[in-house]
Amino acid sequence: MRFYLLGVFALLFTACKTETKQAEPESDQQDTKEVNVYTHRHYEADQKLFAQFETETGIKVNVVNASADELIQKMTAEGEQSPADVLITVDAGRLVRAKDKGLLQSVTSDVLTKNIPSHLRDADNHWFSLTKRARVIVYAKDRIPLDGLATYEDLTTAAWKDKVLIRSSNNIYNQSLLASIIANENVEKATAWAKGIVNNMARSPKGNDRDQIKAVVAGEGDVAVVNTYYIGKLLNSKDPEEVKVGQQVALLFPNQQGRGTHINVSGAGVAKYAPNTANATAFIEFLSSPAAQKVFAEANYEYPVNPSVATSELLSSWGSFKEDTLSLSALGKENKKAVLIFDTVGWK
Amino acid sequence: MGWGNVIQRLQRDTNLWTIVTLVLVLFIAFPIGAVFINLFAGPGETWDHVVTYLLPNYITNSVSIAIGCSVLTLSIGVTSAWIVSRYEFPYRKTLEWLLIVPLAIPSYITAYAYAGIFDYGGSLTILARFFDRTRDGKLDIMNIYGLIMILSLSLYPYVYVSARAVFLTQMSNLIEASKVLGVSEFKTFFKVVLPLGRPAIIGGLILVIMEVLNDYGAAKYYGVSTFTTGIFRSWFALEEPETAIYLSAILMVLVFGLMSIERIQRRKKGYQNDSKNTTTVSRKRLSKLQQYGLCIGVGIPVFLGFIIPVGQLIYWVILTLEDTVFTSFITVALQSLGIAAAAAFGTVIIVILLIYSTRWSVLKPIQRVSRISILGYAIPGAVIAVGVMIPTLALDKWLNRSLKTMFSLNIGLLINGTVIGLMYAYMVRFLAVAYNPVESNAIKIGSRISESSLLLGVNRWRTFFKIDLPLIQKGVWSGMLLVFVDIMKELPLTLILKPYGVTTLAVKAYEYASDEMIAEAALPSLCIILTGILPVIFLNRLITK
Numbered sequence: 001m002r003f004y005l006l007g008v009f010a011l012l013f014t015a016c017k018t019e020t021k022q023a024e025p026e027s028d029q030q031d032t033k034e035v036n037v038y039t040h041r042h043y044e045a046d047q048k049l050f051a052q053f054e055t056e057t058g059i060k061v062n063v064v065n066a067s068a069d070e071l072i073q074k075m076t077a078e079g080e081q082s083p084a085d086v087l088i089t090v091d092a093g094r095l096v097r098a099k100d101k102g103l104l105q106s107v108t109s110d111v112l113t114k115n116i117p118s119h120l121r122d123a124d125n126h127w128f129s130l131t132k133r134a135r136v137i138v139y140a141k142d143r144i145p146l147d148g149l150a151t152y153e154d155l156t157t158a159a160w161k162d163k164v165l166i167r168s169s170n171n172i173y174n175q176s177l178l179a180s181i182i183a184n185e186n187v188e189k190a191t192a193w194a195k196g197i198v199n200n201m202a203r204s205p206k207g208n209d210r211d212q213i214k215a216v217v218a219g220e221g222d223v224a225v226v227n228t229y230y231i232g233k234l235l236n237s238k239d240p241e242e243v244k245v246g247q248q249v250a251l252l253f254p255n256q257q258g259r260g261t262h263i264n265v266s267g268a269g270v271a272k273y274a275p276n277t278a279n280a281t282a283f284i285e286f287l288s289s290p291a292a293q294k295v296f297a298e299a300n301y302e303y304p305v306n307p308s309v310a311t312s313e314l315l316s317s318w319g320s321f322k323e324d325t326l327s328l329s330a331l332g333k334e335n336k337k338a339v340l341i342f343d344t345v346g347w348k
Numbered sequence: 349m350g351w352g353n354v355i356q357r358l359q360r361d362t363n364l365w366t367i368v369t370l371v372l373v374l375f376i377a378f379p380i381g382a383v384f385i386n387l388f389a390g391p392g393e394t395w396d397h398v399v400t401y402l403l404p405n406y407i408t409n410s411v412s413i414a415i416g417c418s419v420l421t422l423s424i425g426v427t428s429a430w431i432v433s434r435y436e437f438p439y440r441k442t443l444e445w446l447l448i449v450p451l452a453i454p455s456y457i458t459a460y461a462y463a464g465i466f467d468y469g470g471s472l473t474i475l476a477r478f479f480d481r482t483r484d485g486k487l488d489i490m491n492i493y494g495l496i497m498i499l500s501l502s503l504y505p506y507v508y509v510s511a512r513a514v515f516l517t518q519m520s521n522l523i524e525a526s527k528v529l530g531v532s533e534f535k536t537f538f539k540v541v542l543p544l545g546r547p548a549i550i551g552g553l554i555l556v557i558m559e560v561l562n563d564y565g566a567a568k569y570y571g572v573s574t575f576t577t578g579i580f581r582s583w584f585a586l587e588e589p590e591t592a593i594y595l596s597a598i599l600m601v602l603v604f605g606l607m608s609i610e611r612i613q614r615r616k617k618g619y620q621n622d623s624k625n626t627t628t629v630s631r632k633r634l635s636k637l638q639q640y641g642l643c644i645g646v647g648i649p650v651f652l653g654f655i656i657p658v659g660q661l662i663y664w665v666i667l668t669l670e671d672t673v674f675t676s677f678i679t680v681a682l683q684s685l686g687i688a689a690a691a692a693f694g695t696v697i698i699v700i701l702l703i704y705s706t707r708w709s710v711l712k713p714i715q716r717v718s719r720i721s722i723l724g725y726a727i728p729g730a731v732i733a734v735g736v737m738i739p740t741l742a743l744d745k746w747l748n749r750s751l752k753t754m755f756s757l758n759i760g761l762l763i764n765g766t767v768i769g770l771m772y773a774y775m776v777r778f779l780a781v782a783y784n785p786v787e788s789n790a791i792k793i794g795s796r797i798s799e800s801s802l803l804l805g806v807n808r809w810r811t812f813f814k815i816d817l818p819l820i821q822k823g824v825w826s827g828m829l830l831v832f833v834d835i836m837k838e839l840p841l842t843l844i845l846k847p848y849g850v851t852t853l854a855v856k857a858y859e860y861a862s863d864e865m866i867a868e869a870a871l872p873s874l875c876i877i878l879t880g881i882l883p884v885i886f887l888n889r890l891i892t893k
Contacts, residue, residue: 042859065851065859066843069584070730074844077737081745097587168571170581206490206571207463208864218468230864238667239867241469300863339585340394343401348573 034060035279038075039088040068041266045299053286059279068094075103080273085280088130090266091172093179095127096332104269107281115288115306119325120265127269129328130287131302134261134321135177137252138224138231140216151255152177152262155223156196164197165212165224168205169342173227173264178341179334180262183326187337195345205348210234210242217245227264232301232314253321260324264331265305365709369718372702376721379735379776380600383727387597392588398595402578410575413496413567414560420500421556425507426549428646430537433515434523436631437639443646444512445888450653451505452880454837454854456565457873458502460866461657462489463569464664471660490570498566501653503556509826509887510552510784514545550610551784558603558726558780564840575599576728589734596731603726607719658877664870681875684852687767688835691774692782696828698775699782700820703790704812722780729777729841736773736845770845777841778834782827789823790816822890829883836876853879 039046042065050061064071068089075082075098087104089095098104104126112121112128120129137155139146148154155164167174181190202221212224213234234246253261268287270280286292290309297304298312310316391398432444450458465471466487489497522544526536542549567574573581575595583592634642706718724732793816801811817824839854846855853872860869 042863064846065855067862070733070840070844073583073589073734074737077734077741079741079745081741081748168568170568170577170585175585204491204571207569210864211463211467214468233864237867239469239664241473242867245469335585336587339581340397343397346401348571 032276032279033058034062035276035283036062036064036083036085036274037088037283038064038066038071038084038086038271040066040071040090040094041088041300043299045295049287049292049295052292053283056286057279057282059276059282061283072098072101072103075271076101082271082273083275084271085274085276086268086283087271088266088268091176091331092129092265092267092328093172093176093332093335095122095267095269096329097335098269099124099126100332103272105272105274105277107270107284109281109285111285112288115285115293115308117305117307119327120267120305122269122329123327127267128284128288129265129267129305130284130293131297131300132263132265132305132323133228133300133302134253134263134323135173135225135227136261137254138213138216138226138249139222139252140219141248141250143222146252149223149252151258152181152225153193154254155225156193156200160200160223162200162202163222164200165202165215165221166197166205167208167212169339169347173209174225174347175335175338175342176264176331177225177262178338179331180324180326182334182337182341183330184259184324187341190338191341191345194341194347198345198347213249214242214245217248228303228315228318229301235314236301251318253319255324256322259326260322263323265328266300266302363709363711365705366711366714368705369702369709369714372698372705373718373721376698376702376724376776376779378739379732379773380720380723380727382738383593383731383735384597384600387594387601389590389594391594392582392586392590394582394586394588395591395594398578398582398586398591402573402581406573406575406578409492409572410561412492413499413572413574414557416493416496417500417503417556417560418553420496421504421507422549422553424500424504424649425552426511426542426545428504428649429508429511429515430541431642431646433512434632435639435642436633437642437646439643440631443643443650445885446650446654447508447646448505448884448888449881450502450649452833452877452884453502453654453657454565454839454857454873454876455499455502455559455563456569456861457661457857457869457876458653458657459495459498459566459569460861460869461660462494462498464660464866465656471663492570492572495567495570495572499560499563501649503559504649504653506555506559507549507552510548510788511545514548515541548788551788554607554610555725555781555784557606561599561603561726562728564728579728579731583730593731593734596727600723600726604720604723658874661870661874661877664867665874668868668870677871677875680851680856680872681853681879683850684836684854684876685879687770687850687852688832691771691778691835692828692832694771695775695778695782695831696786696824699779699786699827700817700824703783703787704816707790707795708808722783724776725778725780727777729838730844732773732777733841733844736769736776740769740772766847767850770842770847770850773841773845774831774835774838777838778831781830781834785826785830786820786823789820789826793819825890826887829887832883833880836879 037050047063050063053059054061064074064084066074068087068091071084071087071089072094075084075087078084087095087098089098095104099122106125107128108125112125116128120132122128137149137152148159154160169175169178178190178194181193202215207215209224209226209230210233212226213230215221216224228251231246231249231251234242237243237246255261268284270277270284274280287296288306290306293304293306293309297309301312301314303311303315428447432440432447463470466489467473472487488494522540523536526540531539561574562576563574564576564580567577576599579592579595579599582588582595633639702718702721706715727735797819798811798815801815802808806814836852837854838852839858842852842855843858846852853876856872857869857876860866860872
């Protein structure tokens, strides 16, 4: 028996060996002319920007696309061997999570400090916002008097019973919104708010943000809570029916008298074990530059973070608004609490 | 019997093939084991929260969907298989393969397409307005019933394919006998055909159930929380991979239990498959009217499961064509094809080796052990990806360190983030898909012929290549093609493990869909479907030949 066991191990070993022999050493060779980008964003415009960065600097951009959660999982598993230089996510919560897991490193860059307002940067310079969007209330232009509706909290009053459309709590934007209420107010108020919304829901949460807007137009409910860029996407859709939907709604920036409208960002950080730290910093600096900011933000109908860059025509037409300047790190910090609250109040 | 006795027996019965089997099982089960081990590590700290607030709802939903889909896929799959193999009617041959094609559409794409039809401003609205301007066509299908419908429509081919294979090849003379003895058609179906076809039909059904349990995209979009939703919620929203993996491990145990029950049931009945029976079924001819009735009846699943969703996709492609066609599209398509073909080939080789080394090893319990390797199919792709990363990263890191100290070489990661890691993960995930057809074919052929060959002094390998392999050819091809189609559709695992610069069609579709650009996702989806249809047609040829 012992002989057989030995045999098993020997075979196992050779199996592993032949397997690795087939592998060819890939692009991980330490080349100083590369930057490896793990990104949740995947727009054609991004590709063009990256290509522009390549021609300007001669640094080749390698891209891995996946959801931020999966990228974070991947970086955690890879540990010190991780080839990632830059992590780009589409919400602040995930950047904070990456920082907390020790996946990012601090970067000292005058360019970034100059280009990005302080509340949109990590206090320890582990990550930097690149674009921002607001979570707003959408309503049908022709239908209802909004009497009194001015805040997220107003949505929980009796007047909006069975009229509120909002997607599942699995969605990070809802988690961040609730996290912002926890951070600005407290857990009790946040729980009451979530409960109030569940009571007022027009239907059990389903679909994505676009579907909530369509449901407003279809009359399933009267108001929907969505991110600004989805309205931009509807208006620019190839589907004429979607364009019509976009045209029939107007948006309202909540909490203008108080703390301001909840915003979220997409942003980037340099990986802790980045093989090409200098390139990574240069890459993020490039994305915060005025020229790139315009393209990067407009690719997704978002607001640029660089104050020197004007917002697009469409976004300007919605008017300017007061934004909640709560430190975005708070969103990441309170995220888990938010999810637990959602579960206890039965927000699917 | 004392322990000494047991060990003696083990020693006596263990041969080279026992070891080969064990090595193969270890190779495939390593990532699954890495997940399973967590059952003992225990869940994370939010476990109580998950159990109180989430699990009851998740389990109820998952069980309802599994039951609903089982009933629907069985009714659609078995009935249509019975009709096409017993009756003659117009367009029968075309419908025979058309009935399989819904398999080529990823179920989340079908879900999106249907939502796009019944949505506000969807195709139904446009159609309704065309006829009657006062009404908006809108139907809410985004709920658990809609989900069961859609999953069943895209998964029934698993049952259909396996049921038809038995109906066509195995029972013609039994049916004849039953007919001669004056038993009605109806009774023959329930008393002879169904009980005899059970192992194959259940085999197909188990695949359906595993797919259902694994579905994430469709359920998420339709707002139905399932067990898999729970896995993702605890992993990503609650930030507790421990809990997520614990949930996956529970799911795995459940599926293994399900399979064991079926095995035990089957053994009690003692199925004897008659391998000599190759007479083809003589199809009944009914009146013209009845024939058209059958044609329409069998056409319904094809219409709902394939033509309607594909029609919607084509409409979207037309809307978005100028934006989505790009030159690198061909590269993406070729990359998908290449990866899927290579991985499907590798998977089938492992399956054949596994099945035959199990057979050649005299040790009985080894058969149970070998079935561990097909568990991967029930585990969500994302969890498999993590399972694959745990052992391969350890190996990578160890290699890296030793090479660095011995030769001061810096080679980076050899398996992770390379095509090899990706292929390995595909094998772990899809082994079950190839295992079922190859195994049932191998069981059908039995070992009598090859034993005669061995007795006549021909060596094992020659016997295998000259006798067994040609005989199980159909099963092998079916397995390979099914895996191929599955890999073309695969998403979460590919996202996590794919190397730089490699993009598959499914990834491309996902990129659009995750930006809520569903219409733009139609072109890559359509390409997945097209590449899936060719193997399906080929598969059909094989079965009917």
